[in-house]
Structures are given as structure tokens and as C-alpha cells.
Amino acid sequence: MIVESEDILLVHCKNLIEEKLGWGNSEKWTNQDFEELSQRIFEATSITLSPTTLKRIWGKVKYESAPTITTLNTLAQFLGFEHWRGFRQNHFPKNDTSEPTIVNTIEAEPRTKQPYLFSFILPLLLVFGIASWYFISKEQHKSTQINASDFSFSSKKVVSVGVPNSVIFDYDASKAPDDSVFVQQDWDPSKRIKVGTNQHQHTSVYYYPGQFQAKLIVGKKVVKEHNLFIQTDGWLPFIEQSPIPVYFKQQEALNDGKLGLSLEKIQQQNINLKPVAPVVQYSNLKDFGDVKTNDFIFETSVKNTYREGASICQYTEISLLCEGAAIMIRLSAKGCISxxxxxxxxxxISGKEHDLSGFGTDFKDFAKVRCESVNGQVKIFVDNKLAYEFPYEGPVSKIVGIKYRFHGSGLVDDIKLAKGDGKVMFEDTFAE
Structure with a gap:
């Protein structure tokens, strides 16, 4: 019998994710931790794995079935691999590239040889387990010796608003037990840069606007972190790509009282629309005044204008950026609401596990979206119909940004952000 088990590989994958997050032992993770992981996976891959799915993978919820290949691919992408097959090849390069299988064949050799195989493998696994325990214990012991009060960490932007924007980090890590000191731009470990223990400054470039959580990390422990707000100068239209997006001027996206880049302007930058269209983003990050997530009304109208090739689903995302948090509503063609x-x-809330059909639209006309959080209840309307509602839970945060993402191209017709009592804090009709 030849057995290709994915169990060990999945355990290794989870260990790498835990190491990437730096949140400590997953046995102590709370529901909020899995919700945060779900959001980080979505931000990195644009694919939603619900907290419930993640709990099943981490053994918090009893579930007999193995993870789907879509789930495995998403976990691998979160770690920087193209898909699960690529993750497997990286760790077991001699294996073939077929999907995980269990193949039963007629034994050509006597069964008496199997005990020899297990007598070789089991001691090897035992040695591997002891070695892993030793190094993990050593790292945990090292982390307990780190006192966060021994370190300092602050930052200052080179320009007050706009991107690209360089940020100068001032830090003191002279009391670090070794040279494993890092400055991380945000939650993404790929933005983690090793810095000198005896140095005191590091600079980083932020190409995207946003509300970031900069971190100073010693070993595997976050010893200091603070909010870093990269604002825009009005509306910033750009096309997402790594590492540097393609920027446009605000005036290039304003036409006939609407905000949106035309296909012609996108193609003028030698950006292909097929087979996969780019993601076009419009962001406005600023101080909107004292408007909080537990007491606001947000209204807007959007239209996805591209429905070709792989963009048939016309995914459209509307986001409110908050201090340390976010609100995101995704619309799509009706057939893609899953x-x-x-x-x-x-x-x-994932469309895989909840009925989000109210967020499906044909985009023949502008879709009117209203999100209100008033008196402890959140309600979202699409074209004046209640699409979803739930009680407000979680911390209260200040709203500091509005963001639209269109898979392909799209238009925004109007925006109004008000307090729960109707007092308008921000309004834009895009009149030139």
C-alpha cells in the first residue's frame, strides 16, 4: 500500500501560519483571533475562509471531512505559494504533482516487510518530535526573557498626505537578547525587515494609503506597535499591482458627476483587461470628524462597468476604513453571490455559509447601497431592500477612510457619510 497523507503537511502549514502571525500557541486562540485571521487571509488572497472553517482546520470545531482543495490552496497562498501543490512541492520536491490521493494496490511484496518499514519510520518521527519540542521550548523560553518596557518605537511620515510616502522609524532595541530584531510595516510578515540591534533608525516606503499597525519585533515577540495613518489628498484612483500600484490623478477619474476610470485610460497604461482584469481602487482617507462605527449612516451608489472574460462576476467592494478595524461589503452579479x-x-460573514443573495445585482443600473449602524443594530440595504442585519458587537472605532474596489472597472455616483442622527459629516457628488 502506498499512502500519500496530507495530514503532516497540513500540520506543517498551520505551524508556518502560526509562526507568521506570531500570536503564540493556537490552543489559546479566541474566536476574535480566528475572525482576525479570516480577515487577514481575505486581504492577502481576496478569498474568504470563514472563522468557522478555520476553527475546523485548527481542531476547535469537530468536523470529520478533510479540508477542500480550495481551502488548502487559500492557506498556501496566504503563505506566499501559488497553490497547495506548490506548497507540497516546496516541502516534498521528490513527490509527484498530482492532487493528494490514497492509492490501494495489490501487495507485490510479503506483508512481513511492513514491520521493518514502521520500525524505521517511527523512531525517525520520534527524534523529529523531540527535536521540534526542544527548539520550540527554547524559543518560548527566550521570548519570556523579553521585557517590552526595555524597547522604544515611534515613527514619522516624510510627507503629511499622499503616496508613495516614506516613513522613518525610530527605535531602541539595544537590550534584545540576540540580533533577531525586525521592523514590520503592518500585519503582513512579508513586510518585515531585519534591522540592526545597535542601530536606531529604519525607513520604509508605503505605496498604498491605509490605516496600518507598525510593529517592532524581537525574536517572535511584538514588543511595541502603534497606528500609522497614510492619508490621501482627496480621491486617489489607482490600479493595484505589486509592489507599486499605477496611480492616476483625481481629475482623470472625474467625468459627468461620477468617479471612475474609463477603459481607455486603463489601457493607455498598457494594462491588460484579459484574461484577468485588474483591480481598480478609489480611496479617500482623511479625518471625517467624530463619526464612529456604532453610530453612522453611509449611503452610496456604484456600478461595475466591466463584464468580460474572467470578470464575469463583477466583484465590487465598498469599504469603510476604521482605526484598527474595517467594514467591507462585497457585491457581485447574482450568479456569484456564493x-x-x-x-x-x-x-x-461568508456567502459560503450564509444567504447573501441580497448582495447580488445585475449592474445594469447603479446599485444603491446603504449601511447603517444605529441603536445597536447594523442594517445593510441594496436598492432599498434589506440585504442583511445583525446586532452590533465588538469594539467601537472611528471611521477614517472610504474605499472602493472594482474587479475590472466601475463608477461611483454619490457618497454621504452621516452620524446616526442624520448630521452629515462628509458628502461628495463628484461635481467638477
Whole structure:
């Protein structure tokens, strides 16, 4: 019998994710931790794995079935691999590239040889387990010796608003037990840079606007972190790509009282629309005044204008950025609502597990979206119909940004952000 088991590989994958997050032993993770992980996976891959799915993978919820290949691919992508097959090849390069299988064949050799195989493998696994325990214990012991009060960490932006924007980090890590000191731009470990223990400054470039959580890390422990707000100068239209997006001027996206880049302007930058169209983003990050996530009304109208090739689902995302949190509503063509999702502070609602058909539209006309959080209840309307509602839960946060993402191209017709009592804090009709 030849057995290709994915169990060990999945355990290794989870260990790498835990190491990447730096949240400590997953046995102590709370529901909020899994909600945060779900959001981070979505931000990195644009695919939603619900907190419930993640709990099943980590053994918090009893579930007999193995993870689907879609789930495995998403976990691998979160770690920087193209898919699960690529993750497997990286760790077991001699294996073939077929999907995980269990193949039963007629034994050509006597069964008496099997005990020899196990007598070789089991001691090897035992040695591996002891070695792993030793190094993990050593790292945990090292982490307990680190006192966060021994370190300092602050930052200052080179320009007050706009991107690209360089940030100068001032830090003191002279009391680090070794040279494993890092400055991380945000939650993404790929933005983690090793810095000198005896140095005191590091600079990083931020190409995207946003509300970030910069971190100073010693070993595997976050010893200091603070909010870093990269604002925009009005509306910033750009096309997402790594590492540097393609920026446009605000005036290039304003036409006939609407905000949106035309296909012609996109193609002028030699950006292909097929087979996969780019993601076009419009962001406005600023101080909107004292408007909080537990007491606001947000209204807007959007239209996805591209429905070709792989963009048939016309995914459209509307986000409110908050201090340390976010609100995200995804719309799509009606046939694709299974891939929709709704994220509100710490609450992640997946179209895989909930009926989000109310977020499906044909985009023949502008879709009117209203999100209100008033008197402890959150309600979202699409074209004046209640699409979803739930009680407000979680911390209260200040709203500091509005963001639209269109898979392909799209238009925004109007925006109004008000307090729960109707007092308008921000309004834009895009009149030139």
C-alpha cells in the first residue's frame, strides 16, 4: 500500500501560519483571533475562509471531512505559494504533482516487510518530535526573557498626505537578547525587515494609503506597535499591482458627476483587461470628524462597468476604513453571490455559509447601497431592500477612510457619510 497523507503537511502549514502571525500557541486562540485571521487571509488572497472553517482546520470545531482543495490552496497562498501543490512541492520536491490521493494496490511484496518499514519510520518521527519540542521550548523560553518596557518605537511620515510616502522609524532595541530584531510595516510578515540591534533608525516606503499597525519585533515577540495613518489628498484612483500600484490623478477619474476610470485610460497604461482584469481602487482617507462605527449612516451608489472574460462576476467592494478595524461589503452579479462576503469590525460573514443573495445585482443600473449602524443594530440595504442585519458587537472605532474596489472597472455616483442622527459629516457628488 502506498499512502500519500496530507495530514503532516497540513500540520506543517498551520505551524508556518502560526509562526507568521506570531500570536503564540493556537490552543489559546479566541474566536476574535480566528475572525482576525479570516480577515487577514481575505486581504492577502481576496478569498474568504470563514472563522468557522478555520476553527475546523485548527481542531476547535469537530468536523470529520478533510479540508477542500480550495481551502488548502487559500492557506498556501496566504503563505506566499501559488497553490497547495506548490506548497507540497516546496516541502516534498521528490513527490509527484498530482492532487493528494490514497492509492490501494495489490501487495507485490510479503506483508512481513511492513514491520521493518514502521520500525524505521517511527523512531525517525520520534527524534523529529523531540527535536521540534526542544527548539520550540527554547524559543518560548527566550521570548519570556523579553521585557517590552526595555524597547522604544515611534515613527514619522516624510510627507503629511499622499503616496508613495516614506516613513522613518525610530527605535531602541539595544537590550534584545540576540540580533533577531525586525521592523514590520503592518500585519503582513512579508513586510518585515531585519534591522540592526545597535542601530536606531529604519525607513520604509508605503505605496498604498491605509490605516496600518507598525510593529517592532524581537525574536517572535511584538514588543511595541502603534497606528500609522497614510492619508490621501482627496480621491486617489489607482490600479493595484505589486509592489507599486499605477496611480492616476483625481481629475482623470472625474467625468459627468461620477468617479471612475474609463477603459481607455486603463489601457493607455498598457494594462491588460484579459484574461484577468485588474483591480481598480478609489480611496479617500482623511479625518471625517467624530463619526464612529456604532453610530453612522453611509449611503452610496456604484456600478461595475466591466463584464468580460474572467470578470464575469463583477466583484465590487465598498469599504469603510476604521482605526484598527474595517467594514467591507462585497457585491457581485447574482450568479456569484456564493463568493460574496461581509466584514464588519470583528464579524466575518461568508456567502459560503450564509444567504447573501441580497448582495447580488445585475449592474445594469447603479446599485444603491446603504449601511447603517444605529441603536445597536447594523442594517445593510441594496436598492432599498434589506440585504442583511445583525446586532452590533465588538469594539467601537472611528471611521477614517472610504474605499472602493472594482474587479475590472466601475463608477461611483454619490457618497454621504452621516452620524446616526442624520448630521452629515462628509458628502461628495463628484461635481467638477
Amino acid at each position: 463568493e460574496n462576503s461581509l466584514f464588519f469590525i470583528g464579524k466575518n
